Amino acid sequence: MSATPRIARAINNRLALDFLWRQGPLTAAQLRELTGLSRATISDLLARLEEDGRIEVRGASDAVQPGPNARLYQLRPGYAHVIGLDARTDSVSIGAADLAGGRVPDTRLAVEADLGGFVERVVRAVREISQRSFAQEPNTIAVGAPGVVEPATGALRSTGWPPEWHARLVAALKAGFGATVLIENEVNLAAVAEHRLGAARDRRTFALLWIGYGVGAGLILDGRLRRGESGGAGEIGFLAVPAPVFARQQRPPGLHGLVGAVPILDLARRHGLDVPGGASVPAAVSVVERAARDGLPLLDELADLVADGVLALCLVLDPGCVVLGGEVGRAGGAALAARVGTAIARRSPFPAEVRVGELAADAVLAGAVATALDHAREQLF
Structure with missing residues (x-):
């Protein structure tokens, strides 16, 4: 059974967005060559994605003569962003990135004696970073913490020593944002980072x-x-x-x-x-x-x-x-x-x-951001 026009458009959108993410800015001609789609389909696709705010024009290609065909299209950095958190026993580090992978400076907060107040402080910091750097709420938040994450429920289960406030932090993030909140074992996230970047x-x-x-x-x-x-x-x-x-x-x-x-x-x-x-x-x-x-x-x-x-x-x-x-x-x-x-x-x-390992203290945080980006791209592309 052939795909409906709506499904076909969604498939083509995702195909083009994936190439723009993996290879960076591309011209319409380059996208035609990579996707195998017709000139008319690519033209309609680019216009649609630009109108939706998912892509933007970034200058022109030096390899093509001036004109519409020379336009370089890229993912629009401000369309959506994600947050990653590395929740240790003594601190929480926060990283943020747009869909193209552009990072803003990380923030580290030392754990305070008042754990309830500290959890609220972390939530406020996530909100402030999102508003200051992206003027919107995050699409996805990924948290790395010690302990076992049950695949069926996504619940964080202690293996004997992780502090209970980690689970409280995840609950506070879910309550404070409309974003999808993911929780993952911190060593698993470090492995993801070494695989992608290290x-x-x-x-x-x-x-x-x-x-x-x-x-x-x-x-x-x-x-x-x-x-x-x-x-x-x-x-x-x-x-x-x-x-x-x-x-x-x-x-x-x-x-x-x-x-x-x-x-x-x-x-x-x-x-x-x-x-x-x-x-x-x-x-x-x-x-x-x-x-x-x-x-x-x-x-x-x-x-x-x-x-x-x-x-x-x-x-x-x-x-x-x-x-x-x-x-x-x-x-x-x-x-x-x-x-x-x-x-x-x-x-x-x-x-x-x-x-x-090539990644130092930020391995878990890098893995958290990468995992959040994977989820956001899967959802938005």
Whole structure:
């Protein structure tokens, strides 16, 4: 059965808008060549999209003689925008972008003692950013937070230690805006960012091993983020911890970690390094950076521990590539990645390239913005 004129127009609109998003400004002739549509269809399509406010003329092409055919069309930045949030335990970072991907400066808010007031402050900040930069409400808001997001309901479920105000923040955003509000595990969003913008741009299948205060993984298989039946795919922090490194009686309540900040600092003390007490991510980063810089034996033992997590991913998923991310994972740089790769080659029948994540502190936020843009484009294109 052939498509109705209305459906055909919608298909053609989406086809043209997708090319303008992926390739940037194009002339009518270039769109005809890319889409295979007739001159008359492209002419009507461009006029319709321009009248709707979804595209605009951006100068003229130097490769075409002056005139209507030389006009360069692009997505209109002000047509719609999205918001991304990275909700950590101690802060919330906010990013915004228009449909063409143009970003405005990010905002970071430190958590306050009055959590109810802090949630309201975040909502106000989102509204102020939207009004100041785009003069309208966002189309989509995506929030990255620790915990498990149930695929069937989109509800954020704690795995033991994320603060309850994260769920309150999502509820406040839904109540305060007409936008679609998405919630996603923060490591999953970091994996999306490394896939789109970072160390795994050339891969359709890879795993991100995130090492920060705790440890987790994000899985991109055949170009798609995989969450599992209950949203728990990649939660390798629940694997057993080697007893010599992290005695169970030292485990902070609710913390599960294969090789997060606490066991790394404990490992450093056993190697005679002077490190502060407690579970500090900056302290663990400092230890790993020093070990990588000075070639300390600690780095080899740490690589074996990291390889436990990588090996689990390799034997179950065979991703072919594992990216080390998170503040601690990236701190070891190429030296740690090379040692982990060597340890895996000794222990796994499946080859796996180990890379260092390219995105620093903004990996989760970049993934949140990218996810929000995907949803908005799917809705509007």
